[in-house]
Amino acid sequence: MSAVTQSTAWFETLGRHDVSRVGGKNASLGEMVQTLSSKGINVPPGFATTADAYWNYVEANKLEDRMTGLLADWEAGKSTLAETGQAIRAIFLRGDWPTDTEKAIIEAYRELSRRAGVSEAEVAVRSSATAEDLPDASFAGQQETFLNIKGEKALIDACRRCYASLFTDRAISYRKAKGFDHMKVALSIGVQQMVRSDLGGSGVMFSIDTETGFDKVVLINAAWGLGENVVQGTVDPDEYQVFKPLLGKPSLTPIIEKKRGAKDIKMIYGTGDAPTRNVPTSKAERAAYVLSDPEILTLAEWATTIEAHYGCPMDMEWARDGRTGAMYIVQARPETVQARRGAGVFKTYEIKNKGKVLARGLSIGDAVATGQVCLIETAKDIGKFVDGSILVTQTTDPDWVPIMKRAAAIVTDHGGRTSHAAIVSRELGLPAVVGTGNATELLHTGQEVTISCAEGDEGFIYEGIADVTVNDLDVSDLPSTATHVMLNLANPGSAFRWWRMPSDGIGLARMEFVVSNAIRVHPMALVHFDRLKDEAAKNEIAALTLGYDHKPDYFVDKLSRGLARLAAAVFPKPVIVRMSDFKTNEYAGLVGGAEFEPDEENPMIGFRGASRYYSPRYREGFALECQAIRRLRDEMGFTNVVVMIPFCRSVGEADKVLGVMAENGLKRGENGLQVYVMCEIPSNVILAAKFADRFDGFSIGSNDLTQLTLGVDRDSGELADLFDEQDEAVKWMIEKVITEARKAGAKIGLCGQAPSDHPEFAEFLVECGINSMSVSPDSFIAVKRKVAETEARASRK
Numbered sequence: 001m002s003a004v005t006q007s008t009a010w011f012e013t014l015g016r017h018d019v020s021r022v023g024g025k026n027a028s029l030g031e032m033v034q035t036l037s038s039k040g041i042n043v044p045p046g047f048a049t050t051a052d053a054y055w056n057y058v059e060a061n062k063l064e065d066r067m068t069g070l071l072a073d074w075e076a077g078k079s080t081l082a083e084t085g086q087a088i089r090a091i092f093l094r095g096d097w098p099t100d101t102e103k104a105i106i107e108a109y110r111e112l113s114r115r116a117g118v119s120e121a122e123v124a125v126r127s128s129a130t131a132e133d134l135p136d137a138s139f140a141g142q143q144e145t146f147l148n149i150k151g152e153k154a155l156i157d158a159c160r161r162c163y164a165s166l167f168t169d170r171a172i173s174y175r176k177a178k179g180f181d182h183m184k185v186a187l188s189i190g191v192q193q194m195v196r197s198d199l200g201g202s203g204v205m206f207s208i209d210t211e212t213g214f215d216k217v218v219l220i221n222a223a224w225g226l227g228e229n230v231v232q233g234t235v236d237p238d239e240y241q242v243f244k245p246l247l248g249k250p251s252l253t254p255i256i257e258k259k260r261g262a263k264d265i266k267m268i269y270g271t272g273d274a275p276t277r278n279v280p281t282s283k284a285e286r287a288a289y290v291l292s293d294p295e296i297l298t299l300a301e302w303a304t305t306i307e308a309h310y311g312c313p314m315d316m317e318w319a320r321d322g323r324t325g326a327m328y329i330v331q332a333r334p335e336t337v338q339a340r341r342g343a344g345v346f347k348t349y350e351i352k353n354k355g356k357v358l359a360r361g362l363s364i365g366d367a368v369a370t371g372q373v374c375l376i377e378t379a380k381d382i383g384k385f386v387d388g389s390i391l392v393t394q395t396t397d398p399d400w401v402p403i404m405k406r407a408a409a410i411v412t413d414h415g416g417r418t419s420h421a422a423i424v425s426r427e428l429g430l431p432a433v434v435g436t437g438n439a440t441e442l443l444h445t446g447q448e449v450t451i452s453c454a455e456g457d458e459g460f461i462y463e464g465i466a467d468v469t470v471n472d473l474d475v476s477d478l479p480s481t482a483t484h485v486m487l488n489l490a491n492p493g494s495a496f497r498w499w500r501m502p503s504d505g506i507g508l509a510r511m512e513f514v515v516s517n518a519i520r521v522h523p524m525a526l527v528h529f530d531r532l533k534d535e536a537a538k539n540e541i542a543a544l545t546l547g548y549d550h551k552p553d554y555f556v557d558k559l560s561r562g563l564a565r566l567a568a569a570v571f572p573k574p575v576i577v578r579m580s581d582f583k584t585n586e587y588a589g590l591v592g593g594a595e596f597e598p599d600e601e602n603p604m605i606g607f608r609g610a611s612r613y614y615s616p617r618y619r620e621g622f623a624l625e626c627q628a629i630r631r632l633r634d635e636m637g638f639t640n641v642v643v644m645i646p647f648c649r650s651v652g653e654a655d656k657v658l659g660v661m662a663e664n665g666l667k668r669g670e671n672g673l674q675v676y677v678m679c680e681i682p683s684n685v686i687l688a689a690k691f692a693d694r695f696d697g698f699s700i701g702s703n704d705l706t707q708l709t710l711g712v713d714r715d716s717g718e719l720a721d722l723f724d725e726q727d728e729a730v731k732w733m734i735e736k737v738i739t740e741a742r743k744a745g746a747k748i749g750l751c752g753q754a755p756s757d758h759p760e761f762a763e764f765l766v767e768c769g770i771n772s773m774s775v776s777p778d779s780f781i782a783v784k785r786k787v788a789e790t791e792a793r794a795s796r797k
Contacts, residue, residue, distance in 0.1 A: 023128030199322025225266030233419025355463030363459030433459030456493025507774020525592025609647025626664035702752025
């Protein structure tokens with residue numbers, strides 16, 4: 001077995017210190033087999049050929065001089081990249097195996113088959129370059145992988161093709177860009193027992209949010225069949241996100257995002273010369289999630305264990321065996337983009353004069369780009385790409401990288417956050433919108449568009465060239481303050497963008513944003529679906545709630561997960577969630593809503609806020625809101641969520657609402673639940689002491705308080721000059737309620753726009769002794785500095 005020891009090495013004998021011997025992929029597989037198997041992480045068994053085996057092949061076939069000459073001609077401009085790559089691959093493919101090397105591979109394969117209890121094991125044959133998976137070089141997709149290889153001859157042929165793939169055009173240009181000497185990089189081959197994910201599912205996961213670098217979530221993509229479709233971006237996968245700090249607690253299920261992908265194809269085993277093939281998925285497969293909640297949590301726990309072991313964010317591939325149900329990690333490498341990103345400064349983008357939305361998909365990165373579309377439908381037309389334009393195509397693979405580098409932005413029909421297009425766009429620092437579904441049908445070459453990835457998880461393609469303002473936010477040296485400065489956030493899709501902001505939590509999370517954008521259906525239309533008269537609304541609700549046996553569960557699920565992303569972004573700091581505060585005309589605009597809402601002359605001071613929660617008209621809808629909050633806190637673990645009741649006109653109304661909440665599992669004080677009340681009506685100020693007996697805190701809504709103190713419709717253009725949050729009467733109200741709240745020992749903050757618009761107003765609030773103020777992210781830094789200055793002046797007096 002001496003030849004086996006020299007030319008091949010079993011995974012269990014390898015560790016991460018063996019990169020120079022077996023490359024990054026295989027060293028990592030060995031590291032996990034050696035150190036993480038005991039922690040319950042399954043890695044399929046296998047072996048690797050060594051760098052020595054590669055150099056023996058090069059020497060035995062006298063390839064070095066020919067390779068050097070071909071590369072020198074390319075460097076001198078005497079041949080093209082395509083000609084050079086094709087010529088070098090050809091001499092590798094025509095080479096003969098040194099007898100000892102071939103014998104070692106075959107003997108190791110026979111041993112792997114024996115261990116598997118079969119005569120000829122099905123294996124994955126993967127390339128592992130000795131310079132890959134370094135902190136600043138991912139080499140993603142640069143070499144080839146061959147799946148479902150069975151038999152000694154097929155294995156030897158696949159290994160030869162792996163060697164040749166070290167000189168694909170993309171690998172040559174990538175090494176050139178990264179400054180690697182082609183003749184000092186060797187290739188190791190990983191031969192790994194196949195997981196029958198062709199009968200199950202597979203995908204990719206990251207131990208970090210790929211777009212923002214938020215380090216407290218695991219991102220998982222999943223599709224049916226073998227994993228190449230997810231990696232290549234030819235399928236739109238499911239997407240799951242799990243909150244790491246709450247993992248490992250048996251009573252909790254901290255899955256904060258579940259998006260069902262189209263998953264319209266899957267890769268399965270083929271036969272003969274085509275060992276794999278794609279087939280359409282069934283309707284049932286497209287409608288179902290690939291992973292169950294326990295499987296999602298298991299993978300997330302594995303991701304955190306692997307990350308902790310390696311000491312850095314990780315990019316992993318996983319597979320589930322369809323015969324046994326067992327889960328496996330088949331690759332793990334360091335994440336290479338967010339790990340290099342600076343923590344102190346980030347950019348914000350303001351987009352003005354947007355055109356209409358032409359298409360939308362998943363946003364990759366957080367930037368905005370403008371320019372002309374260059375539509376390239378097939379790889380054979382790559383040469384037609386115009387430098388500096390916006391590449392629009394169905395999907396990309398590593399052969400597209402040379403033109404991707406020359407693009408201003410990238411748009412694809414297919415793919416998720418872990419697809420090739422997404423990974424390369426991130427590495428190149430380009431905004432990309434992937435998984436649009438039909439951008440290649442909607443857009444055309446020469447069309448002027450704006451690509452926005454700066455508005456959260458969803459990316460938009462707008463018609464025309466918008467006006468874009470870029471601001472740098474430097475949060476590296478902000479002063480600390482006794483007065484808490486919090487954020488107003490409503491969009492769960494953009495919550496993770498602000499995780500580096502040193503806020504004291506979220507002072508206002510508007511529930512209605514999640515309802516109108518993620519749910520879209522009136523809750524009473526879900527509760528009373530069978531009595532709906534509007535057939536169009538019924539059809540739309542049926543489509544939206546596909547997969548939910550009980551339609552109200554759709555509301556609870558979507559609302560709890562949307563709010564969970566906000567709660568996760570600042571955990572364990574508080575997140576004050578305001579229960580729904582739509583006006584009747586806004587509720588009526590939800591799907592199915594018109595049948596459940598009265599027609600009011602003045603919805604602004606009509607059937608809104610607290611009055612709805614105990615009313616027979618909406619009580620069942622409010623019960624769903626309460627169920628979502630209870631699930632968010634008790635089942636998912638986000639006990640940092642504080643509930644806030646809006647537009648509570650009287651203490652009697654407060655008692656009714658608190659009673660209804662308790663009936664629905666939200667009893668003030670239980671499991672640490674705090675309940676605040678909005679202070680936005682003069683009665684809240686006048687009876688502040690009595691409200692303080694019933695609530696843990698107040699949040700001043702300066703817009704409504706100004707409106708109702710001055711009797712000015714805040715939406716009236718005619719009265720705009722009279723609407724002034726700094727009016728003496730309004731300031732008297734604010735100072736009064738702050739005094740009463742502090743006297744009663746209740747917390748008090750303000751969540752209006754005034755501190756953002758008027759720095760002197762922030763100064764007034766600090767001088768009154770307010771506990772906190774909540775502002776928009778773009779004004780956070782200015783308000784924080786103003787608060788610090790005011791506190792410093794006060795301390796000197």
